[in-house]
Amino acid sequence: LSAERVWVSDISAAAVRFQEDQFHVHGVVSALQPNNVSFGRRFDCVFVLSLFTHLPEATFITWLQKLYSLMNEDGVLIFTVHDESLRPDLKMPESGFCFEEDSEIDTISKQDYGTTYVSEAFVRAAIMQVTDGRGSYRRILRGVARRQDMYIVVNGLASQFADFEHAWCPVGHLDVCDVVASN
Numbered sequence: 001l002s003a004e005r006v007w008v009s010d011i012s013a014a015a016v017r018f019q020e021d022q023f024h025v026h027g028v029v030s031a032l033q034p035n036n037v038s039f040g041r042r043f044d045c046v047f048v049l050s051l052f053t054h055l056p057e058a059t060f061i062t063w064l065q066k067l068y069s070l071m072n073e074d075g076v077l078i079f080t081v082h083d084e085s086l087r088p089d090l091k092m093p094e095s096g097f098c099f100e101e102d103s104e105i106d107t108i109s110k111q112d113y114g115t116t117y118v119s120e121a122f123v124r125a126a127i128m129q130v131t132d133g134r135g136s137y138r139r140i141l142r143g144v145a146r147r148q149d150m151y152i153v154v155n156g157l158a159s160q161f162a163d164f165e166h167a168w169c170p171v172g173h174l175d176v177c178d179v180v181a182s183n
Contacts, residue, residue: 003023004025004026006023006026007025008020008026009030010029011030013029016029032112032113034059034066034067042070043071043072043075044071044076045075045076045078046068046075046076047078049079049148050080050148051063051079052116053148054103057097060126061126064079064130068130068153071155076152076153079150079151079153080149081118081123081151082115082116082117082118082147083117083118083142083149084098084117084118086147087117090117096118096119096122096123096125097116097117097118098116100114100116102115120139123137124137127151131155134155134156135155135156136156138152139152140166
């Protein structure tokens with residue numbers, strides 16, 4: 001895609017400015033509450049990485065509603081979540097939603113931005129709620145970095161996913177790192 005067709009958003013104004021300067025894309029500074037953000041348009045594709053992995057339940061649903069409302073009628077919404085399977089030690093509430101006030105970001109209240117784990121049943125119900133039952137989705141287990149589940153939402157029937165293929169990217173790990181004096 002050409003840069004003029006790409007819009008980025010982040011709660012950090014500095015992060016948005018960096019992307020605008022480096023990649024010459026459009027930028028929108030976000031906010032904690034979705035009603036405090038305006039994009040002024042709709043999109044063919046809305047891709048949301050690692051937002052829903054941090055939201056409490058109330059803003060999880062309102063952000064999902066907001067982002068779904070930004071889709072064109074034949075558009076697609078892609079978002080990621082932490083599935084409950086990442087935490088086998090966690091006693092998942094019956095609701096299928098668990099929010100912990102724990103975050104690596106110290107500029108946002110941990111009550112507003114923590115760590116979230118969800119069940120597929122919770123996400124399915126949230127998708128049906130915000131799409132008024134018109135949406136369908138495809139879930140890709142650990143589809144991003146082999147850690148976050150990816151949900152792809154469209155209006156209409158799931159048959160639209162018939163030709164969709166997901167390819168894994170290579171994953172590497174650093175097992176040992178030694179500092180050696182140079183001669």
